[in-house]
Amino acid sequence: MHSLIVGCGDTGVRVAARAVAAGDTVTGVVRSAQSAARVRAVGAHALVLDLDHDTLDLPACDRLFYFAPPQREGETDTRMRRVLSAMTGAPRFAVYISTSGVYGDCAGEWVDEDRPVNAESDRAKRRVDAEQQMLEFCSHACVLRAPGIYGPNRLPVQRVLDGTPILNDADGGFSNRIHIDDLAAIAWRVGTRVMPHRVYNASDGHPTGLGIYYDTLSHMLDVESPPRISWAEAEQRFSAMRLSFLRESRRLRNQRLLTDSGYVFSFADFRDGLAASLRAQAPLD
Structure with a gap:
């Protein structure tokens, strides 16, 4: 079996290691020599490409893992369109990591996969387009709608140490998350079998307030909790991108994923996930 991982970054390298251990031939598509070295370190082949501009000479594969984000502008994912057009044929299995942002703001309601998408930003619209492309491309493709991904070196440690304010609980909504190790394990699992459904919420199932x-x-970290600010003050201090995330509140259900895959989370409790991430975190400069 040949696994092709497009966008073989932090999550992709973890999937690559699992695929190599399972005996697959693995190719990871990356943008830099540094990323290529990480791919090779787990026993996979590395292919350095600019997905937007290079001629895409991609190997045939049995499993396609597509983890590359869309380009930064527009309402469609032209980057994915180039990649899929360059494929010699549809693989047996395909996995795309999308975002729970495709649901838009749900006012804190519980959300399962039957809820219609309601992309409110161009960023989310690009993801909806990418999902549709992948589902049309491969009859057994699975879309994983992931929320905030955390893990070693993916924590807001510096913000906390600097005392950077966060939105107060009264103005904030619910946040959902998944540890990167769980996300990679789920992606590998659904990429090795035909799943009963094609879309899954890849969340740990325990949403909380951001505070x-x-x-x-x-x-x-043994420091004071960040100070809280109002929404009005947040609009003056935070970037438009950060505000767009804060405007959306939902609680993701993951029962379909648990039932269909039988997966048992390593870090369903984010407290355990944070502790493990801090132990593995590289020291800050």
Whole structure:
């Protein structure tokens, strides 16, 4: 079996290691020599490409893992369109990691995969387009709608140490998350079998207010919790991108994923995930 991982970054390298261990021939598509070295370190082949501009000479594969984000502008994912057009044929299995942002703001309601998408930003619209492309390309493709991905070196440690304010609990909504190790394990699992459904919420299933997450991390770092600010002040201090995330509130259900895959989370409790991530975190400069 040949696994092709397009966008073989932090999540992709973890999937590549699993695929190599399973006996697959693995090719990871990356943008830089540094990323290529990480791919080779787990026993996979590395292919350095600019997905937007280079001629895409891609190997045939049995499993396609597509983890590359869309380009930064527009309402369609032209990057994915180039990649899929360059494929010699549809693989037996395909996995695309999308985002739960395709649901838009749900006012804190519980959300399962039957809820219609309601992309409110161009960023989310590009993801909806990418999902549709992948589902049309491969009859057994699975879309994983992931929320905030955390893990070693993917924590807001510096913000906490700097005392950067966060939105107060009254103005904030629910946040959802998944540890990167769980996300990679789920991606590999659904990429090795025909799943009963084609879209899954890849979340740990335990949404909380954002303040709880930051307070827990602060406690683990033995520093004061970040100060809270109102929405009006946040609009003056935060970037448009950060505000767009904060405007959306939903609680993701993951029962379909648990039932269909039988997966048992390593870090369903984000507190355990934070503790493990901090132990593995590279020291800050």
